[in-house]
Amino acid sequence: MGTAALSPGRRLPPQPRTAIIGASGLVGSALLQLLNKHHFPMASCLEWSPRDFSAAALPPLDLVFWAAPAELARREIPPLVEQGIIVVDLSSAWRMNAKSCLIQRGINQHLLRHHQGLLSCPNCTNVGLVQVLHALLPVHPFFGVDVHTYQAASGGGRRLLQQIHASSADSSLFQNVIPLCDFLQEDGSTAEERRLVEETKALLQRPDLSISATCVRVPTAIGHALSLSLYASTPWPLAAIKKALKSAPLLQLYPDGLAPTPRSIENPELVHVGRIRLGASPKILQMWIVFDNLNMGAASQALWIAQALLP
């Protein structure tokens, strides 16, 4: 392979030969629909089931979307990148690794200039949080973030979603909420809570932010919801905050008296924000955020990265 194929920041050809690894899953299917809806130009699109995945069996490719489990991504993505294929990874495998560029649409696209072939999409739960924090940081300085999530079953993959649809009493989520998204770590937090904290700081390049998170799985099908409190040293200017949220490109601000819900949101490619209010003191701002975890939280991010790499 020539060095040009591995040069930093390289772009895709006008009609990349494309594969989706994990096309049968929730994220893979959402991505396929979005690629078609947005007429993403592809010379070919291979839909691959990774249970018999073998990099050697793939035809020549320019672009791989990885929508399969992280364990496989850790093992299988490096050889693809070595071959000169641009990989857009939706799993958590490489996000915080220096070999990958962690990119969120509208937040840090300048990093695309430096990618080395592997680009990671953010954790779905981060997408809504980061989009809102990014809109507010230039308006009013804050130091503390306290976020509580209500995460849909589809965030746990197809099997968990099927249990919700079947209203199966065998499912741990049946008539229940579970404050354990992903496995518990030694410090008592879960892997999902750690992702929410660490990736948010990385995406915003604000390691100083003090972020506390509690992530809860709830028996909704699609659509993550977040209850957010932000702590500042001076009173929050509510009018300026609402103006900034209203004008931010990927946000939809709901008027006072209306709240977005997972069932009510109409545009799945936006983050929906409502119930903007002050908390126990004028230095605490609170709000409610809802977004489609499969679309805005995942597929839309991957599509956008690939679009941005087209010539």
Ligand SMILES: NC(=O)c1ccc[n+]([C@@H]2O[C@H](COP(=O)([O-])OP(=O)(O)OC[C@H]3O[C@@H](n4cnc5c(N)ncnc54)[C@H](OP(=O)(O)O)[C@@H]3O)[C@@H](O)[C@H]2O)c1
């Ligand atoms: N769900 C979300 O909201 C969301 C958001 C952002 C990122 N992600 C990430 O995106 C990836 C896919 O998530 P998903 O929700 O689409 O999961 P999913 O619905 O469970 O689909 C997973 C895909 O990977 C395959 N797969 C599952 N287990 C496997 C195994 N042990 N070995 C080989 N292949 C396996 C499945 O193939 P079969 O059809 O053969 O089962 C399917 O194609 C994951 O890394 C996840 O963390 C998910």
